[in-house]
Amino acid sequence: xxxxxxxxxxxxxxxxxxxxxFAVIPNALTREExxxxxxxxxxxxxxxxxxxxxxxxxxxxxxxxxxxxxxxxDTFIRHPRIFPLIQEVLLGEARFAQFDFRxxxxxxxxxxxxxxHRDISYYGTIGGKIFDPENPYISTYACVIYYLSDVHxxxxxxxxxxxxHTYGSLDEAKEGLGDAYEEIPIRGQAGTAVLYNITTYHxxxxxxxxxxxxxRTMHNYHSRATSYPLTNWATVPEVLAxxxxxxxxxFYSQWxxxxxxxxxxxxxxxxxxxxxxxxxx
Ligand SMILES: O=C(O)CCC(=O)C(=O)O
Ligand SMILES: [Fe+2]
Numbered sequence: 001x002x003x004x005x006x007x008x009x010x011x012x013x014x015x016x017x018x019x020x021x022f023a024v025i026p027n028a029l030t031r032e033e034x035x036x037x038x039x040x041x042x043x044x045x046x047x048x049x050x051x052x053x054x055x056x057x058x059x060x061x062x063x064x065x066x067x068x069x070x071x072x073x074d075t076f077i078r079h080p081r082i083f084p085l086i087q088e089v090l091l092g093e094a095r096f097a098q099f100d101f102r103x104x105x106x107x108x109x110x111x112x113x114x115x116x117h118r119d120i121s122y123y124g125t126i127g128g129k130i131f132d133p134e135n136p137y138i139s140t141y142a143c144v145i146y147y148l149s150d151v152h153x154x155x156x157x158x159x160x161x162x163x164x165h166t167y168g169s170l171d172e173a174k175e176g177l178g179d180a181y182e183e184i185p186i187r188g189q190a191g192t193a194v195l196y197n198i199t200t201y202h203x204x205x206x207x208x209x210x211x212x213x214x215x216r217t218m219h220n221y222h223s224r225a226t227s228y229p230l231t232n233w234a235t236v237p238e239v240l241a242x243x244x245x246x247x248x249x250x251f252y253s254q255w256x257x258x259x260x261x262x263x264x265x266x267x268x269x270x271x272x273x274x275x276x277x278x279x280x281x
Contacts, residue, residue: 004184006192013085013195018137020162021200024186028082028193029146037076038148040065041101041216052103057204058112058156061102063234070237073099077220078251082144082193086222089137089195093225095254097141098234099218101148104156106214109207112156116170119143119198119221119230128228131165131199138165139197140227146218147192154211156204157185158194165199173201229254235262242269 006026007013013023029037044051044062051064066073077083077099087094104112119141120130132140145158161183167173174181185205186194196202198221207215223230236259241252255263260280263271271277 004186006188010085014088014137017089017195017197020160021138021165022160022162022194022196023085024188025082025085025193025195026188027191028079028144029148029191031191033076034148034190037101037218038216040069041103041148045103055108057114058108058206059102059104059204061100063098063100065101066099067235067237070239074240074248076218082195085195086142086144089135089139089142089197090222090224091135091137094142094251095223095225095227096234096236096240096252097223097230097254098221101216101218103216104207104214106212109154109156109211109214110209111206112204112215113206114204116161116201116203118165118201126228131197137197138199139224141198141221141223141230143196143198143219143221145194145196146220147188147190147194148216148218149213150189151187151192151215152211152213153187154208155187155213156207156211156215157187158217159183159185159203159205160194160196161201164201165197167201170201223254225254229256232256232258235259238263238267238269242267242271 004024007016007023008026013025016023052060052062077096129140131138151157161173161181164173164177167176221230236252240248243249255275257280260275260277264277
């Protein structure tokens with residue numbers, strides 16, 4: 001099923017990430033965790049399809065789970081096995097950035113191909129480093145994509161170009177990397193996690209015409225204390241952003257204009273004065 005190596009120990013994961021800009025971690029989620037998450041997704045797709053955006057490059061998606069199940073989703077966002085690795089590659093400065101689920105239906109598998117890109121949002125285009133040469137792990141942001149379904153040869157697959165973060169375009173990466181240029185599609189069982197520096201060029205390879213599986217994923221982006229916020233759409237529920245627990249409050253503290261509006265409109269507790277709620281329209 002695989003065309004690439006998996007990294008299993010903390011040392012291997014971090015060494016591979018350092019050298020390539022990503023690591024592939026098998027069995028990051030247990031069968032129970034997968035059953036729980038797939039159950040939530042199936043119920044939501046059936047009962048609240050309006051909470052899912054229309055297919056974009058073959059995938060429907062939603063950010064609704066964090067709002068609906070904040071404490072439960074927090075245990076995945078700061079997963080006991082994966083979050084320490086995220087902290088390591090973000091120099092202990094990890095901040096919540098984005099969390100969503102995507103589903104490619106079997107009939108859309110072959111039309112779900114994306115273009116190679118880096119995950120640089122609006123904020124990444126107005127300033128700030130998109131990668132950090134002083135971080136041995138490169139990253140100013142890191143993302144984990146968890147496969148919630150088995151990804152076979154025929155299925156849509158996340159695919160990366162190792163060590164491509166310094167190049168301004170894929171063509172430049174091809175030229176600069178020369179013989180080292182490789183596109184690595186990631187295949188593996190449900191529960192596999194791909195931890196990657198979001199400036200590493202990547203794409204979703206489309207599935208084959210005869211794919212009967214499609215693909216389901218959970219995407220979890222992390223910023224750093226010293227980075228800009230990643231997006232201006234993700235919002236955080238009050239129970240996390242204004243938690244009594246210091247570490248939780250700190251982790252969910254990278255507020256955007258949209259988050260400020262969300263807090264002003266929905267939170268019940270007073271918003272601390274260090275968030276400039278009245279300065280945002
Ligand atoms: O779904 C995938 O495999 C990749 C998704 C992606 O790269 C993105 O949404 O930016
Ligand atoms: Fe991407």
